[in-house]
Amino acid sequence: MTLDIETPAGPARARLKTRPLALDTFRENVVVLSRDCVAMRPERLAGQRKVEIRAGGRTYLAAPMICDEPSVVAADEIGLPEPLLHRLGALAGTWVEVAPARAAETLDEVRAKVMGETLSADAYMAIARDLADHRLSDIEVAAFLVACAGFMTADETLDFTRAMVAVGDRLDWDHRLVVDKHCIGGVPGNRTSLVVTPIIAAHGLLMPKTSSRAITSPAGTADTMEVLARVDLSAEEMRAVVEQCGACVAWSGRMNLSPADDVLISVERPLSIDTPEQMVASILSKKIAAGSRHLVLDVPVGPSAKIRDRRAALKLKKLFEYVGGRLGLSLEVLITEALQPIGRGVGPVLEARDVRAVLACDPDAPADLREKSIRLAGRVLEADPALMGGKGEARARELLDSGAAGRKMDEIIAAQGPSPISSGLGDxxxxxxxxxxxxxxxxxxxxxxxxxxxxxxxxxxxxxxxxxxxxxxxxxxxxxxxxxxxxxxxxxxxxxxxxxxxxxxxxxx
Missing domain, CATH: 3.90.1170.30 (Pyrimidine nucleoside phosphorylase-like, C-terminal domain)
Structure with missing residues (x-):
């Protein structure tokens, strides 16, 4: 990609040449500047100051690191680690505009939330935009998450969900009925989505299943599917798989679907934060952005699950229904019993083994994983107006027992491509x-x-x-x-x- 940036011979604004650095800074935007930088004095960047980089119509804020070794970065260069280099779409040696940055304007809103204030819809829209543009540091994101965990109204949750959908892409499917199923987590081994998805696709309904990676669990749906197939699909690749197979099981992080949520998850994961309000905003923003119109949501309840009692489950159910209903999503929330882990395996490879056994109708397959998957698939199938009411579960069982679901999963795996990771157990x-x-x-x-x-x-x-x-x-x-x-x-x-x-x-x- 050639950047539409003026050379240093042009006017005014400070410019530096890009120098790719073989560094992975994960989500954080970081740049490396020379101690002798010609664009700005490093002492101006002391403390919490950030650098603003503009290239090709894109603008990002980044935390600066100062280097005293000219062989790493020269005085007229800016070192770009891999994540920021990818976001800018910059090539080595191209010129980018650089300046000390103002603090993100939404920091005032973050501080207000920390003080317990209720934020407006406009404030949440601005925060979602800054999150998606990576303008907030991990510390600032963490402060926002903790503040929301302390106090967030149902209307705030609705406003934030709507904002997270708005700042990303949104898929539109030329299909009368687009369905999905999701579990809020908290039960090890509960990989029902990998059984439900091929059952639904084998029936003929469209199910573009996207999933995040694990936040607080030993495996998310995407982590387990990655043992079987590639999940790092672009939106175009996902669409091709769904059009060919009727379904997919893809990682949502590669697509620009609710990108603010991906930033929040990257901070939630190490902090093990997963509050009801953030859970609702995260799940529903992703489902709506992926084009789902009917969602069956599994809320497991048990003494050691994420949701411990029925009262908390009902409160969460009402919040999901309120936000989903206001955003035009047909939503069915099922409160299920969670007294112990589902299946036998806990961890991606072991959970993939259990899924394979269920889809293959292996007599030794975990019965609890099989039966729960059939029940949930049956509820999703009830959305099909062509299916007689009450027949969803029987139809799900038929598709599983006949091998149709297993064959459909093989088709999805082939379409998504081979897994890039090892499927072996630890030694x-x-x-x-x-x-x-x-x-x-x-x-x-x-x-x-x-x-x-x-x-x-x-x-x-x-x-x-x-x-x-x-x-x-x-x-x-x-x-x-x-x-x-x-x-x-x-x-x-x-x-x-x-x-x-x-x-x-x-x-x-």
Whole structure:
């Protein structure tokens, strides 16, 4: 791409030549300037000052780093790490405009939210725009998230959801009915979407399934699907897969669908923040932007799930219905029981194994994953006006048992392309054993998820936990309750130590 930028011989504004740097700064926009920079004095950038870079009609703010080594960046150059280089679309040696930046105007709104104020729809639109343009630092985003977690009204949630949809792209499908299914998470192994999606597509409904990566869990839908196929699809590639197969299972981060949400998730993940209001705004903005018109939402409730009691579930259900209804989305919220993990595997590779077993109608496939998937698929199919009322679940079971859903999943996998990651399990294995005879009385979802994450999931797809005994199983002293898998010795050590302190599995006499 050739940048439409004037050379230094032109007028006024300071310009520097781009120099690509083999650095990954993740979400953060960072630039590297020489101590002898000809465009501005480094001392002007002390403290919280940022740099504004303009190129090809695009403008970004970035945190500056000062370099004393001329071989890294010269006085007339600006070093651009890979993320910012990609966002600018700049080539090496092209000229970009550079200046000290004003603070993002929405910092006043962020501060107001920190002080407990209710923000206007215009304020949320401005915040969403600054988030999408990467104009806020991780610290500023974290302050906004924590402030919203403390106080956010239903109308604010609606305004923010609407704003997040507006600042990104929006897919439009030439189809009478576009459906989707989503789970709010909190239950390890609950990979029903990977069974529901091919069932729906095999029936003939359109289901452009997009998913974020895990925020607080050991695997998200996109993390598990990536074991089977490529999920890093562009919007054009996603459309081609859906038009060919009737469905896809893609990572939403590559597409410009609610891009403000991707920024929020990148900060939520290390902080393990997932509040009801942010959850509603995140899920619904992505679904609406992806073109969904009918959504079945699974809200699992259990003593160690994300939502602990029915009262909290009903409150969340009402918020989803209020925001979804005001934005024109047909929404059905199902409150489901979550007393223990679903399936056996926890972690991308292990969860993909369970999904494959269910789609292949393997007699040894996890029955709970199979039956819950059929129930949820049945609810989605009820949206089809051509299907007799009450027949959705029977139709879902038929499509699964006949092999049609499995064949459809193979078709989707082939269309999306081969997975770029390994599908092997970690080679470090530890068995957690029963300390006495007894019956498994409870399996703590949160603890199991924590142990799998300590083992390295989802960053290491082969890490995780394989459950060998679930609630109601009678075990003998020394019998394995589950196996931990990891690839990195440090992760493995943390997980084993934590499992020895608290296995997450309780036994009754």
């Amino acid at each position: 470090l294995v530890h068995e957690v054993r029963a300390h006495r005879d007894g019956v498994v009385s409870s399996v703590d979802c949160l603890r199991i998820a924590t142990l799998a994450r300590l083992a390295g999931a989802p960053t290491d797809p082969g890490a995780g936990l394989d459950l060998l005994a679930k609630m109601g199983t009678r075990v003998r002293a020394g019998q394995p309750l589950y196996r931990l898998y990891a690839s990195e010795p440090s992760d493995f050590g943390f997980a084993v130590e934590a499992a020895d302190r608290d296995s997450g599995v309780s036994l009754a006499a």
